[in-house]
Amino acid sequence: MSKYLRSRSSSNFPIMHLLFMTILLQSANFKCLESPNRVIRNQYVNISDSTCAYSGYVNTESSSFYYQLYSKEENLTNQEQKIPRPLIIWINSGLGTSLFIGNMLDIGPLNLDESLNIQTKPKSWLDETNLLFFDYPDHTSGFSRYTSTISDQFIYNDFTSQTVFEQEDQDIDLNYEIYTLLQQLRNLYPELIGQMIMLAGQSYSANQIIELATFISQESKLNIKLSYSVFNIRGIIMFNPLIDPMQQRQGIEDIAMELGILDQNSIGLINSLNHQCELSLMNEYPKEQTTECVKALQYIQLMSGNVSLSDYRKPDSLFNRKRMLSQKFSRELTQKSLIDLVNILNTPIPVFVIMGQFDLQISKQHTESLLLGLNFQFKSQFDRQPRRHYMYQKNATNNNMSNYEIGAYHKSLWPLHYIVAKNTGHFVSDDNMDLSLQILKDMTHFATLKCHNQDNDIQQCHQLNENVCQVYLNNCNNQGLCLKNGQCYCFEGYYGADCSIKPIERRIIQIKKLSPRQIEYMILNITKYKLSGA
Numbered sequence: 001m002s003k004y005l006r007s008r009s010s011s012n013f014p015i016m017h018l019l020f021m022t023i024l025l026q027s028a029n030f031k032c033l034e035s036p037n038r039v040i041r042n043q044y045v046n047i048s049d050s051t052c053a054y055s056g057y058v059n060t061e062s063s064s065f066y067y068q069l070y071s072k073e074e075n076l077t078n079q080e081q082k083i084p085r086p087l088i089i090w091i092n093s094g095l096g097t098s099l100f101i102g103n104m105l106d107i108g109p110l111n112l113d114e115s116l117n118i119q120t121k122p123k124s125w126l127d128e129t130n131l132l133f134f135d136y137p138d139h140t141s142g143f144s145r146y147t148s149t150i151s152d153q154f155i156y157n158d159f160t161s162q163t164v165f166e167q168e169d170q171d172i173d174l175n176y177e178i179y180t181l182l183q184q185l186r187n188l189y190p191e192l193i194g195q196m197i198m199l200a201g202q203s204y205s206a207n208q209i210i211e212l213a214t215f216i217s218q219e220s221k222l223n224i225k226l227s228y229s230v231f232n233i234r235g236i237i238m239f240n241p242l243i244d245p246m247q248q249r250q251g252i253e254d255i256a257m258e259l260g261i262l263d264q265n266s267i268g269l270i271n272s273l274n275h276q277c278e279l280s281l282m283n284e285y286p287k288e289q290t291t292e293c294v295k296a297l298q299y300i301q302l303m304s305g306n307v308s309l310s311d312y313r314k315p316d317s318l319f320n321r322k323r324m325l326s327q328k329f330s331r332e333l334t335q336k337s338l339i340d341l342v343n344i345l346n347t348p349i350p351v352f353v354i355m356g357q358f359d360l361q362i363s364k365q366h367t368e369s370l371l372l373g374l375n376f377q378f379k380s381q382f383d384r385q386p387r388r389h390y391m392y393q394k395n396a397t398n399n400n401m402s403n404y405e406i407g408a409y410h411k412s413l414w415p416l417h418y419i420v421a422k423n424t425g426h427f428v429s430d431d432n433m434d435l436s437l438q439i440l441k442d443m444t445h446f447a448t449l450k451c452h453n454q455d456n457d458i459q460q461c462h463q464l465n466e467n468v469c470q471v472y473l474n475n476c477n478n479q480g481l482c483l484k485n486g487q488c489y490c491f492e493g494y495y496g497a498d499c500s501i502k503p504i505e506r507r508i509i510q511i512k513k514l515s516p517r518q519i520e521y522m523i524l525n526i527t528k529y530k531l532s533g534a
Contacts, residue, residue, distance in 0.1 A: 031073040032052035032073065033054070033071075033189065033191060033192070035189070038053070039055055044117055044118060045117075046118060046120065050073050051072065051120055051126065052070065052072065053068065053070050054189070055069070057143075058181050058184045058185060059147065060177045060180040060181055061180060062137075062146055062172045062177060063144060063172075063181075064137065064144060064146075065135070065177075065181045066144045067133065067134040067135075068133045069132050069185065069189060069192065069193075070108070070109055070126050070132075071085070071126070071131075071192045072085075072126060072130075084130065084190075084191060084193060084194035086129045086197065086234055086444055087129060087130045087131075087132055087192070087193050087196065088107065088129045088197075088198050088199075088200050088440075089132045089182070089197055089199050089200070090102040090103075090108070090131065090132065090201060091200070091201035091209050092135070092205055093201060093202050098135060099133035102133055102202075103131075103133050105430050106202065106427055106428075107124060107131065107200065107429050109121055109124040109126040109131070121433070124437075125429070125440055128437060128440050128441055129440070129444060130192050134178075136174070137177070176215070178212055179212075179219060182197070182231060195232045196234045197216075197231050197234065198233070198443070198444070199235075199236050199237070200236070200237040200238070200239075201238060201239070202238070202239035202240055202426070203239070203241070203242045203361075203362075203426070205241075206241030206242060206243050207242075207334060207337045209236060209238060210236075210243075210337045210341050211337065211340065213236060213340075213349070214340045214344065217233065217347070233349050234349075234350075235349065235351070235443045235444070235447065236344070236349060236350070236351045236352065237352045237443065238352070238354070239354050239355075239426075239427075239428050239429075240354070240355055240428075241353060242362060243334055243341070244337075244338065244370055245293060245334070246274070247370050248362050248366050248367050248370060249274070249296065249361070249362065249363060249366075250363060251365055251366050252297075252300065252361070252362070252363050253266070253270040253300070255312070255360060255363075256360070262303060266299075266303070270296050270299065270300075274296055277293040279292075300360070308360075308425070310359060310361065311356070311359065311426060311427075311431075312358055312360045312425075342375060345374065345377070345378075345415060345416055346376055350415045351416050351417065352417045352419060352439065353367070353371065353417065353418050353419065354408075354420075355418075355419065355420045355421065356421055356425045356428050356431070357420055357421060357422055357424055357425075358423070358424065358425045359424075359426045361426065364420055368411070368418055371416065371418060378413055381413050382411070382416055384485060385411050385485060386411070386486045387409050387411055388411070388461060388462075388464070388465065389409060389461070390409065390410050390439075390449060390452070392404065392405070392407035392408075392452060393438065394407075394434055404454050406422060407421065407432065407434075407435040408421045408422055408435065408439075409422070410449060415447075415448075417448065417449055419439065419449075421435060465484065466482065466486060468486035469483065469486050469487065473486075473497060473498040474500075476489075476498060477498055479494040479499040480494060480498075480499035
């Protein structure tokens, strides 16, 4: 399976590309576009009749992009006006990863059976939107290539035991290349690609998603002035986003301790490894960054006996290899991403951050703290939002529309939605397609998370939090008001989560939290104040 997901170009090129050879099939059973880039069913690819697949190459200014585009027979949301369905653009998790990971292990319509033949999944995001996958033109995986004259070299990496491609040309703007790719694909498939697009990806791809969203928004503003057709970003979905590795990977050792993998003596070693990573981020050589910043994860993996870092319920797997963890963390890139993310959160673009509950690579706690540390417009209101249950239909069918259960826990205030998907690992959609598909439907139809339950009663979604205040906060001790978010609004002169603390008690609590030196300083100043006769 690994050769299909991490193909390195020339050696596997004939195999994989032949699977997606572009042959047109004329049949009354199909309503797909008549295009020379149509992918048909063959002995290796078993595509369902309702799935329309297209693949090929598009040349941009400096690159030749290999892409795969998918739609359904009913690809128009409005048949009379011929408006295409929204397009999901899947961004790979980093240079060196293949589009087949996003397609076959996340949201795409295809999968591999035990004989390594390609099959169509019973459910995928294709049920709701059109899908676009493409390979980065980085010479390390997939079939895309840089076509301009560049200075490149192959360097042996003794950490991953691989020969990797390193490009020295810094003038190629990947965002511009991807934007040009989208423009050309819209010219090729105007029936499938309209103005409405959505960006999605996982892990380190969050940085590329944020960069690309910023670039597209800026280009759209310019093109509106020039009366050009533009792309409108309808939403952003990031699975387990690794925006700031140093902050988000703090605390993963606590999870490992709770699982019994590490003991207290291991924490000092983890802290030392994290410090080495932080120092290496200042290094101009990306190899040292790669080596140091995965050591903590590898140490946990070693001590666990090769538990999967992507899902600590599972044993070692393909996605747990050294080369899958070896990503070039750029401190400059992550800092820029945080600034750009703040700007995005100050626009009407909804942002869904979805975390896998059992993903050991990224701390849920520190990711939420990272978001709360961003200075966006509705930060204080978002911070006051309670945790809510997100109900979804498990194994939903047309004949069974009432099978609801808790699928996630979320903290939401439009446009930001922070979601922890229950019983999932790093690959959320692969673990629970019903849940991720319903979240996608909420974004495409409502631009926010909708309240789902058997009675379709929105009050049920708020009742839990209202009861928390009344039952667990003692109705604010009659010294405040219970708010709908389950928190107390204290009357003047009362403090605390349940409004039980009076001003003098609050001051005593504050003093108890002071260090001995701070208390000594305070007493000394009070004494001076009294001696002065004030």
